[in-house]
Amino acid sequence: xxxxxxxxxxxxxxxxxxxxxxxxxxxxxxxxxxxxxxxxxxxxxxxxxxxxxxxxxxxxxxxxxxxxxxxxxxxxxxxxxxxxxxxxxxxxxxxxxxxxxxxxxxxxxxxxxxxxxxxxx
Numbered sequence: 001x002x003x004x005x006x007x008x009x010x011x012x013x014x015x016x017x018x019x020x021x022x023x024x025x026x027x028x029x030x031x032x033x034x035x036x037x038x039x040x041x042x043x044x045x046x047x048x049x050x051x052x053x054x055x056x057x058x059x060x061x062x063x064x065x066x067x068x069x070x071x072x073x074x075x076x077x078x079x080x081x082x083x084x085x086x087x088x089x090x091x092x093x094x095x096x097x098x099x100x101x102x103x104x105x106x107x108x109x110x111x112x113x114x115x116x117x118x119x120x121x
Contacts, residue, residue: 042067042071042118042119042120043067044065044066044067045063045064045065045066045067045071045073045118046063046064046066047061047062047063047064047073047116047118048061048062048063049061049075049114049115049116050062050114051110051111051114055103056110056111057079057103057104057105057106057108057110057111058101058102058103058104059075059077059101059102059104059111059114060075060087060099060100060101060102060114061073061074061075061087061099061100061101061114061116062097062098062099063092063097063098063099063116063118064092064096064097065092065093065094065095065096065097065098066094066095067094067120068094069094069120069121070091070092070093070094070120070121071091071092071118071119071120071121072089072090072091072092072117072118072119072120072121073089073090073092073098073100073116073117073118074086074087074088074089074090074100074116074117075087075100075101075102075114075115075116076102076114076115076116076117077102077104077111077113077114077115078111078112078113078114078115079104079105079108079110079111079112080108080109080110080111080112081107081108081109082104082105082107082108083105085102085103085104085105086102086117087100087101087102088100091121100116
């Protein structure tokens, strides 16, 4: 006679094996969705993130400073299958446009999200 415990363990293992790929897919899909910024952007600074047309591992942010003082910007890239990276801080004077860019590691499958930080200077 077969042990009911052994059958239950096999059924549980099969259910777990089927659930893991679905959970992985859900986590991957959730990571690619745009996220709200952790803190509000500095009023008067307009930014636009981008991924390079010819190099899908290069991304950046262009910011226009419409404030009365200097601001510092930097890009933050979420790289799939590789560590996330941040670009250098770039100081943008009033009325000017500045760009910060960064590159994901060569083994990344692409850029999942382009974000940025803006701070007064």
